[in-house]
Amino acid sequence: MGLIPVTLYDVPAPAKINLxxxxxxxxxxxxxxxxxxxxxxxxxxDTLHFEARADGQVTRAYDLxxxxxxxxxxxxxARALQQATGTRAGAQIGLEKRIPQGGGxxxxxxxxATTLIALNRLWNTGLSxxxxxxxxxxxxxxxxxxxxxxxxxxxxxxxxLSAVTLPPAAxxxxxxxxxxxxxxxxxxxxxxxxxxxxxxxxFLADPTSAFGRNDLEPAVFRRYPRIEESADWLKSRLKVQxxxxxxxxxRMSGSGACLYAEFSTLQQAVLAEKEITATMRVAGKTTxxxxxxxxxxxxxxxxxxxxxxxxxxx
Numbered sequence: 001m002g003l004i005p006v007t008l009y010d011v012p013a014p015a016k017i018n019l020x021x022x023x024x025x026x027x028x029x030x031x032x033x034x035x036x037x038x039x040x041x042x043x044x045x046d047t048l049h050f051e052a053r054a055d056g057q058v059t060r061a062y063d064l065x066x067x068x069x070x071x072x073x074x075x076x077x078a079r080a081l082q083q084a085t086g087t088r089a090g091a092q093i094g095l096e097k098r099i100p101q102g103g104g105x106x107x108x109x110x111x112x113a114t115t116l117i118a119l120n121r122l123w124n125t126g127l128s129x130x131x132x133x134x135x136x137x138x139x140x141x142x143x144x145x146x147x148x149x150x151x152x153x154x155x156x157x158x159x160x161l162s163a164v165t166l167p168p169a170a171x172x173x174x175x176x177x178x179x180x181x182x183x184x185x186x187x188x189x190x191x192x193x194x195x196x197x198x199x200x201x202x203f204l205a206d207p208t209s210a211f212g213r214n215d216l217e218p219a220v221f222r223r224y225p226r227i228e229e230s231a232d233w234l235k236s237r238l239k240v241q242x243x244x245x246x247x248x249x250x251r252m253s254g255s256g257a258c259l260y261a262e263f264s265t266l267q268q269a270v271l272a273e274k275e276i277t278a279t280m281r282v283a284g285k286t287t288x289x290x291x292x293x294x295x296x297x298x299x300x301x302x303x304x305x306x307x308x309x310x311x312x313x314x
Contacts, residue, residue: 102179104254
């Protein structure tokens with residue numbers, strides 16, 4: 001029997017993108033929106049550190065600005081695991097954020113899932129993947145897919161997951177200088193809620209971000225014109241800079257505000273990132289910069305699977 005660790009350092013929590021996102025209705029009773037989407041993990045990651053505590057306390061190694069402990073999904077995830085298993089163990093959790101908040105990249109959900117997976121290992125609580133996914137869903141609709149650990153076709157409120165195999169791809173992630181509250185968009189009266197349902201086979205015939213659309217985009221763009229302006233600017237720059245007759249699709253992930261463009265290889269994405277940032281530097285030297293403001297522009301490889309997929313034994 002192996003030794004049980006007392007610390008786990010540099011544990012990754014990857015971002016996700018939605019290759020498409022259709023709102024196909026609302027669930028009877030509670031009114032939750034019914035979705036169809038495909039999740040893909042990318043190599044932009046938050047990093048977490050865990051130290052076991054013998055006193056049962058769950059603490060943070062340092063504060064996350066604007067997020068009190070009782071709202072921190074890592075703390076909530078740890079306490080959910082304690083309650084489900086009856087463990088007397090505790091943990092100090094350190095979180096290094098790299099995934100922008102309010103971007104639709106699932107950073108908080110990924111942090112929560114990584115906490116469940118890592119503490120299940122650190123505390124030797126031995127829950128299965130299915131049991132961890134059941135704990136994940138009350139924390140947020142996107143949390144289960146990170147525990148699931150694979151690219152997934154999702155239905156329901158996002159919890160009905162089927163593994164899909166995606167071709168290699170890379171992405172330029174671009175976070176405009178804006179944050180979008182997810183709740184606001186799902187409450188929007190003008191949100192499309194009646195898209196026709198598709199079959200997973202429909203997507204697999206064209207398993208890229210060129211498939212379908214993001215039904216949340218129009219509602220977001222109407223309320224946050226800066227995001228639409230950023231999307232239009234990225235489309236125009238990619239078309240000019242790549243000198244390619246094929247128009248590169250720019251899509252919003254989740255409820256935004258993060259945008260992304262898909263490329264066949266990481267080399268292409270890195271080149272696009274460099275050309276975009278070079279254009280912004282040149283424009284920034286003028287008195288009137290001819291580009292939107294971005295919090296993040298980064299080339300990122302699509303992942304085949306979650307880096308912690310095999311930390312769960314069954």
